[in-house]
Amino acid sequence: xxxxxxxxxxxVRYFIMKSSNLQNIDISQQKGIWSTTPSxxxxxxxxxxxxxxxxIFSVQGSGHFQGFARMGSSIGCEKSQDWGSAGFGGVFKxxxxxxESIPFQFAHHLLNPWNDNKKVQ
Numbered sequence: 001x002x003x004x005x006x007x008x009x010x011x012v013r014y015f016i017m018k019s020s021n022l023q024n025i026d027i028s029q030q031k032g033i034w035s036t037t038p039s040x041x042x043x044x045x046x047x048x049x050x051x052x053x054x055x056i057f058s059v060q061g062s063g064h065f066q067g068f069a070r071m072g073s074s075i076g077c078e079k080s081q082d083w084g085s086a087g088f089g090g091v092f093k094x095x096x097x098x099x100e101s102i103p104f105q106f107a108h109h110l111l112n113p114w115n116d117n118k119k120v121q
Contacts, residue, residue: 011051015044019059025066027082028057029096032072035082038089041075048074055094065102069094 017036019025028034034055036044047053053071058064072093080091 012054013047013051014054014056015047017055017057019057019066022059022062022066024083025057025059028069028094029067029099031082032093032095033080033082033091034069034094035080035088035091036075037087041089044071044092045074047071054097062101063104065104067096067099067101069096 017034044053048071054068055071056068057066059066072095075092076090078091079088
C-alpha cells in the first residue's frame with residue numbers, strides 16, 4: 001500500500017493572489033506556473049515549507065475570484081518570459097483545483113481575522 005504524503009498532515013494556509021490582468025491567470029492555468037512580486041516570495045516560500053498552501057486568484061477590479069490552486073513547489077530563481085513585465089520574481093508550480101469565476105458577493109460571509117475582520121475579496 002502507498003504510504004500517506006507527509007504534507008497531508010500539515011496545516012493549510014490560504015493567500016489571495018491579485019493579478020493585474022486575466023491573461024496572467026490564463027497562462028497560469030495553461031502552464032501550471034505562477035510568479036509574484038519579490039516582496040511576496042519570502043512569505044509564500046515560508047508558508048510552503050510549513051504548510052499546504054492554496055492560492056485564491058482574482059484579477060484586480062474584476063469583482064470575482066477566478067479560481068484557486070495549490071502551491072506545488074517553492075519559488076526558485078528562474079524567471080519566466082510568459083508574463084513579460086518587469087517586477088516579477090521566480091516561477092513556481094501551481095496545481096489548479098478549480099477554474100471558475102465566482103463573484104465576491106458569494107464569499108462576503110468570510111471574514112479575515114488577520115485583516116480587521118474585513119470581507120475576503
